[in-house]
Amino acid sequence: MSDVLTRSEPLPAEAFSGNQVVIRAAPAMARFSLRARTAAEVSAVLGFEAPAKIGATAHGVACLGPDEWMYRGAPDAPPPVAAGQMVAITEISHRNTAIVVEGPRGAEVLSAGCPLDLSKFDIGRATRTVFETVEIIVEREANDRFHVEVWRSFAPWLWTAITQVAAE
Amino acid sequence: MTRFSAISLIAKALNGHKDWPEQWPDAAPKPAYDAIIVGGGGHGLGAAYYLAKKYGITKVAVLEKGWIGGGNTGRNTTIIRSNYLYDESAHLYDHAVKLWDGLSQELNYNTMYSKRGVMMLAHNVHDIQSFKRHIHANRLNGVDNEWLTPEEAKAYCPPLNISPDARYPVLGAALQRRGGTARHDTVAWGYARAAAALGVDVIQNCAVTGINRGPDGAVTGVETTRGSIACKRIGVSAAGNTSVIMQMAGLDFPLESYPLQALVSEPVKPIFPCVVMSNTVHAYMSQSDKGELVIGAGTDQYVSYSQRGALHIVEHTLAAICEIFPIFRRMRMLRTWGGIVDVTPDRSPILGKTPVQGLYVNCGWGTGGFKATPGAGDLLAYTMAKDEPHPINAPFNLDRFRNGRLIDEAAAAAVAH
Amino acid sequence: MILIHCPYCDEDRPEIEFAYGGEAHIARPLDPSAMSDAEWERYLFIRNNPRGRHHERWRHSHGCGRFFNAVRDTVTDKFETTYKAGEPRK
Numbered sequence: 165m166s167d168v169l170t171r172s173e174p175l176p177a178e179a180f181s182g183n184q185v186v187i188r189a190a191p192a193m194a195r196f197s198l199r200a201r202t203a204a205e206v207s208a209v210l211g212f213e214a215p216a217k218i219g220a221t222a223h224g225v226a227c228l229g230p231d232e233w234m235y236r237g238a239p240d241a242p243p244p245v246a247a248g249q250m251v252a253i254t255e256i257s258h259r260n261t262a263i264v265v266e267g268p269r270g271a272e273v274l275s276a277g278c279p280l281d282l283s284k285f286d287i288g289r290a291t292r293t294v295f296e297t298v299e300i301i302v303e304r305e306a307n308d309r310f311h312v313e314v315w316r317s318f319a320p321w322l323w324t325a326i327t328q329v330a331a332e
Numbered sequence: 333m334t335r336f337s338a339i340s341l342i343a344k345a346l347n348g349h350k351d352w353p354e355q356w357p358d359a360a361p362k363p364a365y366d367a368i369i370v371g372g373g374g375h376g377l378g379a380a381y382y383l384a385k386k387y388g389i390t391k392v393a394v395l396e397k398g399w400i401g402g403g404n405t406g407r408n409t410t411i412i413r414s415n416y417l418y419d420e421s422a423h424l425y426d427h428a429v430k431l432w433d434g435l436s437q438e439l440n441y442n443t444m445y446s447k448r449g450v451m452m453l454a455h456n457v458h459d460i461q462s463f464k465r466h467i468h469a470n471r472l473n474g475v476d477n478e479w480l481t482p483e484e485a486k487a488y489c490p491p492l493n494i495s496p497d498a499r500y501p502v503l504g505a506a507l508q509r510r511g512g513t514a515r516h517d518t519v520a521w522g523y524a525r526a527a528a529a530l531g532v533d534v535i536q537n538c539a540v541t542g543i544n545r546g547p548d549g550a551v552t553g554v555e556t557t558r559g560s561i562a563c564k565r566i567g568v569s570a571a572g573n574t575s576v577i578m579q580m581a582g583l584d585f586p587l588e589s590y591p592l593q594a595l596v597s598e599p600v601k602p603i604f605p606c607v608v609m610s611n612t613v614h615a616y617m618s619q620s621d622k623g624e625l626v627i628g629a630g631t632d633q634y635v636s637y638s639q640r641g642a643l644h645i646v647e648h649t650l651a652a653i654c655e656i657f658p659i660f661r662r663m664r665m666l667r668t669w670g671g672i673v674d675v676t677p678d679r680s681p682i683l684g685k686t687p688v689q690g691l692y693v694n695c696g697w698g699t700g701g702f703k704a705t706p707g708a709g710d711l712l713a714y715t716m717a718k719d720e721p722h723p724i725n726a727p728f729n730l731d732r733f734r735n736g737r738l739i740d741e742a743a744a745a746a747v748a749h
Numbered sequence: 750m751i752l753i754h755c756p757y758c759d760e761d762r763p764e765i766e767f768a769y770g771g772e773a774h775i776a777r778p779l780d781p782s783a784m785s786d787a788e789w790e791r792y793l794f795i796r797n798n799p800r801g802r803h804h805e806r807w808r809h810s811h812g813c814g815r816f817f818n819a820v821r822d823t824v825t826d827k828f829e830t831t832y833k834a835g836e837p838r839k
Contacts, residue, residue, distance in 0.1 A: 218757060218758050218759075218813055219758065219760075228813060228814075229757065229809075229812070229813030229814045229815060230757050230813060230815060231815075232813070232814060279750070279763035279765060279766070280762075280763070291758075291812065292811055292812050292813070292814075293762075293766055293811055293812065294765055294766060294811045299811050573800070575796075575797075575798035575799070575800075576798075576799075576800045584791075584795045584796075584797075585795070585798070586790075586794035586795050586796065587796065587798055588771075588796050588798050589798055589823075633768070633769040634769045634805065634821070634826075635772075635798060635803060635805070635823055636823050636824075636826055637800050637823050637824050638823070638824060638825065638826050642750050642751070642764065643750060644750050644764075644765055677793070677794045733790050733793075733794045733795075734786045734787060734790040735786065
């Protein structure tokens with residue numbers, strides 16, 4: 165007799181809504197970490213142009229550092245193939261999960277624990293930073309929508325912290 | 333020196349405390365001394381006192397760049413304990429604790445040494461094993477330390493939450509009953525007063541700017557902001573500024589200076605009877621006689637001489653305090669401040685001779701120097717008087733970083749450093 | 750909390766995103782076994798610890814992840830400059 169492993173979600177299925185902000189778990193997606201020396205090598209692997217400037221995003225790809233990109237795609241997206249390029253590709257689909265913070269108070273809620281000046285954080289920008297003591301990756305997808313990537317094991321804590329702030 | 337006694341206090345009280353004489357003179361530098369102590373904190377003033385008292389060397393000056401006791405002596409959390417793991421450390425710190433006993437009588441000055449006990453909380457199996465190992469090691473060295481069950485810990489310190497559901501459950505505690513607190517300022521003042529009475533010049537606002545050496549390399553005196561002073565023996569007890577002083581003598585030291593912060597709450601009625609430390613959660617606390625909760629925070633991550641620290645360090649500490657003592661969540665904090673601590677690679681002090689003839693050093697006490705004040709002063713005085721270290725401080729020499737005989741007490745402190 | 754200019758992100762970022770990495774420009778010896786005890790002591794333990802200009806390493810660990818070097822005044826804590834790892838001492 166074999167046991168079936170079922171994946172348990174670290175975040176609640178139901179969204180938090182209130183005080184001009186909606187907080188919900190992001191839908192499932194594929195995530196890949198790409199490490200390379202240049203954006204050109206990453207572009208060659210992905211088949212489209214990856215952003216070269218740190219903090220920039222394009223086509224689901226965020227440049228997080230001088231040698232680091234994160235690519236997010238549909239849940240069934242196949243891993244990119246390095247095909248002779250000097251690019252290290254690691255699937256991190258299930259290492260990370262994400263929380264979407266949306267609404268007029270979105271920036272204010274995130275600012276409770278994130279030291280960045282989010283009023284100067286342009287739409288389309290992404291960066292690794294912290295919320296209190298937890299490392300996150302923030303992307304501003306729209307003026308009032310933030311996508312917050314977090315390691316799975318920290319996610320319940322982050323959810324509690326953010327929703328608690330939003331409730332106040 | 334007017335001796336304090338019940339009679340003198342009552343007599344002055346009847347007169348409205350109006351005519352207390354100056355307790356020690358604000359001395360000006362003379363051209364020459366037999367010995368100079370650089371640094372007018374408790375350690376340096378203690379060394380001057382013991383040089384005069386025990387070894388008859390009374391032509392001594394203590395040079396302080398600011399005001400006495402204004403450095404780390406006045407900026408620490410006044411914890412006294414000697415429950416260190418290694419033999420060398422246990423002997424060194426217990427030498428100091430033995431001197432704390434009776435210090436008020438010896439100096440005729442109330443240092444308010446209160447043996448209220450220092451309790452270290454065990455939150456996990458590793459803590460239990462580590463603390464029991466410390467307890468056994470301490471007892472073999474004649475240092476009192478005992479294991480308490482959670483119930484015994486709660487009986488000793490009622491505000492403790494020993495519920496198994498606590499975020500950091502208390503699984504037991506190590507208690508050193510002789511440990512406790514003292515009033516930091518009075519230690520500096522008591523030593524200054526007693527040393528001055530024996531002929532020592534306590535000179536404030538006098539920063540050392542150079543160390544003079546003769547053709548044979550031995551020290552011949554110091555340059556200061558108040559002129560040159562000749563002497564054959566210099567004891568440097570300058571805490572966070574030791575590297576700077578030592579470079580004046582051409583010596584590079586294995587030290588890094590970091591800001592360490594402490595803070596106090598608003599005063600409340602007596603609620604916290606002892607010192608409680610939690611190494612795992614990085615928090616420790618006691619209550620002063622004024623009623624303030626006295627809390628020690630961690631060091632900043634970077635080297636600095638700024639005598640202030642970052643707010644997020646304090647925030648981290650207070651978060652830890654709230655985890656362990658939820659009853660203090662609504663306490664307001666009154667003041668925070670920082671001191672510059674000199675940290676050695678093995679977190680043990682350096683107390684002994686240097687490669688320069690006539691130059692002695694007492695440094696590297698890191699985040700835990702206050703408890704050692706009388707012992708450090710006594711041993712620096714011995715080393716300077718005899719030109720050789722006492723057996724207690726002999727292992728704490730500078731050579732250990734070359735020959736590898738480190739005394740690795742990195743886990744001895746309650747806060748990270 | 751101080752703001753630190755990351756030379757890779759080219760932006761001032763809060764200190765809690767960074768990890769301090771000690772004194773900069775200390776090269777690891779290529780052949781430790783050929784060194785004297787005094788030289789090994791100097792490499793392992795002796796630090797400048799100056800009161801004033803200090804060359805130090807930082808890592809933007811909760812950011813772009815890169816090590817870089819900085820010159821900071823240890824009395825005021827003000828950064829004079831930061832520069833990428835591998836660039837000559839400033």
